[in-house]
Structure formats: structure tokens, C-alpha cells
Amino acid sequence: MWEKFYSKNGLAAKKIAKLFLQLDEKEKIPRVSDYCEILSIGRGTVQNALRLLEEMKAIKLEARGHLGTFLVWKDKGMLLEISGFAPLIGSLPLPYSRKYEGLATGMVDAFETSGSRVNLIYMRGGVNRIEALRTKRCDYAVVSKMTADAMLDKYSNLIIMERLGSKSYVSAHKIFLADEEKTQVIDGMRVGVDRESLDQMHLTSLEFATKNVTYIDVNYMQLFEKLQANEIDATIWNVDEKKISQTFKSISFESEEALRVSKDTSEAVIVIDSEREEEIKDKWASVTKEQILIVQKSVENGEIIPHY
Template identity: 30%
Template sequence: MFNKKQIAMIGLSKDLLAYQTGDRIDTISSYTESYDTSRGVVQEAFNTLEDEKAIKRSKRGTLGTYLTEIDYIKLWKYTLETISGVSPLPYTKKHEGIATAIYKEMEKNEIPFHFAYMQGAENRIQGVITGKYNFAILSKSAAVELVKDYDVSIAMEFADYSYLSGYVYLYTDENVFDRKKLRVGRDLSSPDHTKWMEILAREKEIEVEYIDIQYTRMVPAIIEGKIDLTIYNKDTVDKPGIFTGVSFREVEANPGIGNECRAVLVVCNEFPGISNLLKQIIDEKEVALVQQEVIEGKRVPVY
């Protein structure tokens, strides 16, 4: 059981995460009403946060009270909560690398943290929207599409090609690109996958029958003859055939594909403090360094 001061500390810390340096904060009276406690308890909670250097306030008379310093990491620790993220299944070195880098940043700042792993960008976004996870890792391309339909935003962006290196077509029939009608595997939970399949149909001027399949079932579907063609993450292809009889061809991409293929962190707009917190915890340059070390085999992935 928490005492009144502890309850006020937890509430204040969560509330103040959403503020920026220079913002005016609510009055003591408003916090007293919000937490159903006394002015003395709220003032004592504020004083503790200042003593611990989580915040610094400046009182400006009738203008109100403003925050002149904020340490989001210290505020988060007073919430007594664990940060949770959701990432794609770590089946490539890039995904292993970025998960490892984020774990390292959390550990460095002594933040309780765990990752969950889930295929499908939209599935991960729904996990964030429902509050199951604090943030999700997506490609920028997918994030740009999903922010149109969900109350989410991009909190952080990493380097070009940090999510994946590009795309390849998978097929078994070497004459597949000469055909005018194709059964194409499509994963509707992935905006990237859907977009590239639609581009194929438009640019190749072919008749397409979309077969909706989970991304992880695409290769078996090719082998079993259920589909003629699909698109796949280039980073999973090490040789001219992933499995016996399956071939690939690189997708011709526009010059801006690197930006689309960068990893981003997406958060729910209902909890703006998470974005502020992640920006203080995670160093983009350090993420790039650790990810590259994992890719080159110089660091053991931890995820």
C-alpha cells in the first residue's frame, strides 16, 4: 500500500513527463483536487522531486509556476513502472541489432525494460494503442501510413536502412515476370508489404489476384504453389535461393528508399511523456554503433 505522498509522487511524475522545459505547470490546488489529497502532501511531493533533481521550478507571481529543468529518467523512476516495447520478430541482424542497442540504452540508465516480439506493423501499433506496450519499432514507411489511421506519432528516427536493406521478389517460376496474371501473396497487417505488392501490379501492368497470408507463411506458400510471387525482406536472403527451388530478384527502388527503410519508434499520442522519456534515454548514434557491431558479429545480440 502506498501512502498519500507516494501516491502524489507517482501521479506528479507521470503528469510532468508530458511537459517541456519552459512550460507552465498546474497550480497546487489543481493537483490537490486531481489526487484527492491536501495541499501539504502535494507540496511535499513537489519538494521531493526538486530535492532529487527530477525537476526545477520557477515561481513567477501571477504568471504562475514554470519548469526550468526536467530529468525525464528520474521522473520515470518515481512512476515505479517498467517500459515495454514491441519489435518485429528478430530474424535479421538489423532487427537483432536495434533491439540489442535499445536494451543497452535502457540498462545504462537503469530503466526496468522488456521487449515483446510481434510480426505485422499494424499489430504492433494496436498493442501500443491499447496500452500494452509503450512504443513500437516500425519502418518509417509503415509508420507514415499508420499515423493516418491511429492516434500515434513518430517519437524517434534512426539511420537510413536501419530497419531493413531493401526488398526482393520471391518466386519459383523463372518466367514469372513475363506472365500477365499472377497470384500474389500479401500481408494486410504490413503497410510496407501491401504497398509494394500494389506497386508491382501497377508498374508491371499485370492482373493480380491477391492471396492474403501472414508474412511468416509466404515462403511455404511459394513452395507449395499457393502463390506465384511475393515480396520479402532482403536481409533474410543470403544466397541465390532461400530454400530449395525458391529464387529471388531485388526490387528496383526509388532513391528515397533509405529513408523509408529506417527504423522509427512510434508512441501513442495519449501518453506524450513516453516520447520525451525515450529521447532522453536513447542515443541515436549509439544505436547505430551497436546495431553495426551486431551485424558485423562483433557484439553478441541481447534481446
């Protein structure tokens, strides 16, 4: 069926699909002669194009005699796809916690509710997600506000399209200790740091700036195993990852600067390329952050099974 869109009738259907996106359900559609004039095509081509859109179940029309033809319903997602408006691609953190699963589920649900779709990819490290945005492998990237601010200083074409509010990215960061008898990080300890996680690396450098510790490079997905094997003595990570928070003792930051910065690491923001601002915002027009956050909270509370 999709091969038909490469025909003369199919190309006309693509153009008419764009026009249907501007019509509301139950609304009277233009006459065939109107489409002929607008698109400079023949009556037969218009009629075949409308028939093709109905066969694809992108629209359902109802002829009402002298009253004209009305749009009974439309599949906005299908019309967007036929028109050549591909779904947005968003880059999100790896969904290892209920909060991140909720964020992904919230985005999927919000777009589906609006009648459109979004495709999500998952990448470790906010810097990597920003790089995916810069190299056009995605249309938007979800990172912490702290990472966004750092990247916006470096790349002037990037902007924050939406802020999702405090604790939308992580609930909090804490220091986790391998030895439960310890009450603080002391000189000589080995501290795990993931240099691809700008948040974790920055918080680590601030918190232990006055300590004589050894930094051990660790992929954050291995922090639990490294603590358990006593290959590191301490690390900073978020409390949303239940395995690490339920197994190891955690303590709060001592550094006032680390505490201040941690507020920006708790908020999720959506970063886009400013050159595509109008296009991206148009596709987000019927999606609100409130929809996303409600679903995120429901997933965190176990009220909704995550699906993304």
C-alpha cells in the same frame, strides 16, 4: 522486502527515491530535517526510509561527520521501479532477422547503459504494433516510416518521436521468384501478400498494379514455405531474412513508385502517443539512436551475440 513499501516507511521511501533520481553520485544529500520539511514526515520515518532504500541496494550512503552524508552510488533502474516509474514497454517486429535482433539488442543495451530498463514485446505486422500502442498495451511502437506516415494520417494523436535512418528497419525489399528460370513477374502468376504487413501489401499493389496476377493471402512467416511448395509464384519481401534470400532468385522493382516508397519502408521510426510525449521523452532522455544503431550493426556483423 517489496511488501515493506506498503508500510508507512515504505511510502516515504518511494517519495525519497524520486528525490534521489535528481541527485548525482558523490553528491551531498539533504539533511534528515530537510526531508522532514519537504515531505511533512517525522525524523524516524525518514531514517527508516533511507535504511530501506539501502537494504534494497537502490542507494549507498556514506556519513562524513560534520560534512554531511553523501550518495556513493545509486541504481537508477531500482529507484525508478521503487518510485513507481515502470520501465517502458516497446513493441517491435518479430526478431526473425539479424537486423531486427540487432534493433532489439540495441534498445536493451542502450537503456541498460543509461541505468534503466526497457521491456520489449514482439508482434507481427506494423498495423498490429500501432494498435497495441493505441490500446495502451505498449508505450512506443517501432514500425517503418511508411507505416508510420499512413497511421499518423489516420490517428491524429500519434507522432514520430525518433527516426533511426535509412536501412535501420530493412536493408531492402525485392521480388522473390519460385522458379529460378523466370526473370520477371508475368500475367497469370500467383503473388503472395500479407495484408497485416502494410509495407509488403503497399509495395505489392504498386509493383503489380499493371499486371494481371492473382493475390494469395499469406502470413509473411510462411512466405518461404509457400514459395518452396510452389503454392505462390512470387512475393515481395526483405533481403534480411537469409533463408529466403539465399534460396530463391530475387529481382528488383520495375515500378518507379514502388522504388520510391521502398525507401520509406527501409527506415525504422519510433511512434508514441502525443499526449504522453513529455513522459516518454523523459524516460528516453539518456538513450540515443546512435547507441542503438552501433549495437544493431555489431549484431548484424556477428560481433555481438543478440540478447533481448
